[in-house]
Amino acid sequence: MGDAKGEADRRIGRRALLIGGAAAAVGTAVLARDELAHLWWRLPGVEKPRVAGAVDFRGARWVAASTANYRRADRPDDYGIDRVVIHVTQGSRASAVKAFQDPGHKAAAHYIVGQDGRITQMIRELDVAFHAGNREYNEHSVGIEHEGFVDRPQDFTAAMYAASARLTAGICRRYGIPVDRDHIIGHVEVPGTDHTDPGPHWDWDRYMGLVRREYTAAENAAKNPARNAEKNQE
Numbered sequence: 049m050g051d052a053k054g055e056a057d058r059r060i061g062r063r064a065l066l067i068g069g070a071a072a073a074v075g076t077a078v079l080a081r082d083e084l085a086h087l088w089w090r091l092p093g094v095e096k097p098r099v100a101g102a103v104d105f106r107g108a109r110w111v112a113a114s115t116a117n118y119r120r121a122d123r124p125d126d127y128g129i130d131r132v133v134i135h136v137t138q139g140s141r142a143s144a145v146k147a148f149q150d151p152g153h154k155a156a157a158h159y160i161v162g163q164d165g166r167i168t169q170m171i172r173e174l175d176v177a178f179h180a181g182n183r184e185y186n187e188h189s190v191g192i193e194h195e196g197f198v199d200r201p202q203d204f205t206a207a208m209y210a211a212s213a214r215l216t217a218g219i220c221r222r223y224g225i226p227v228d229r230d231h232i233i234g235h236v237e238v239p240g241t242d243h244t245d246p247g248p249h250w251d252w253d254r255y256m257g258l259v260r261r262e263y264t265a266a267e268n269a270a271k272n273p274a275r276n277a278e279k280n281q282e
């Protein structure tokens with residue numbers, strides 16, 4: 049069994065050996081950053097600590113997706129996160145939650161935003177969710193579903209836009225993602241997809257305006273914590 053320190057030392061030794069071995073097999077030190085990072089996350093004891101039920105967005109409700117619908121990773125260290133992909137569920141929140149819990153569904157997004165503005169998180173941002181139908185886009189993005197149907201504009205409520213914009217602004221701040229339409233895209237814009245969501249009724253101008261406003265407000269609050277505290281006391 050051994051003591052904890054000895055165990056940790058052996059782990060580090062084994063990790064160094066494996067990485068050294070893999071690098072030697074490739075020949076020279078030409079391993080791409082992603083490949084090298086891969087070797088790291090496959091090894092035991094190198095992932096960021098996780099707490100059961102933890103969410104990345106304050107206020108989100110945690111419901112775990114089936115592990116068949118995502119790949120465990122250690123983003124943004126192994127894969128940088130540089131995109132947010134906007135989806136529409138084509139059904140109720142309950143039906144989307146059920147689908148993402150189903151190991152046979154083969155797909156799930158990180159978040160579902162309801163028409164009531166409530167946010168459900170089903171996969172940690174650390175992990176690669178199978179939501180975009182494109183491996184590279186999955187690896188480098190966060191997927192957000194919105195409860196409703198693409199052909200029903202009334203499904204996209206003010207509460208939904210507001211909550212989703214706060215969520216996306218937070219993601220952009222966490223990973224340094226520019227708030228623009230190159231980095232906040234619809235599923236329809238993912239190369240190779242046959243999906244059309246979020247569809248023509250999703251109001252991109254309105255949404256991007258809200259994301260920008262939330263982003264700026266959060267930046268200002270972070271810059272002036274004292275003034276913010278005063279405001280809260282008024």
Ligand SMILES: [Zn+2]
Nearest residue numbers: 135235243245
């Ligand atoms: Zn989609």
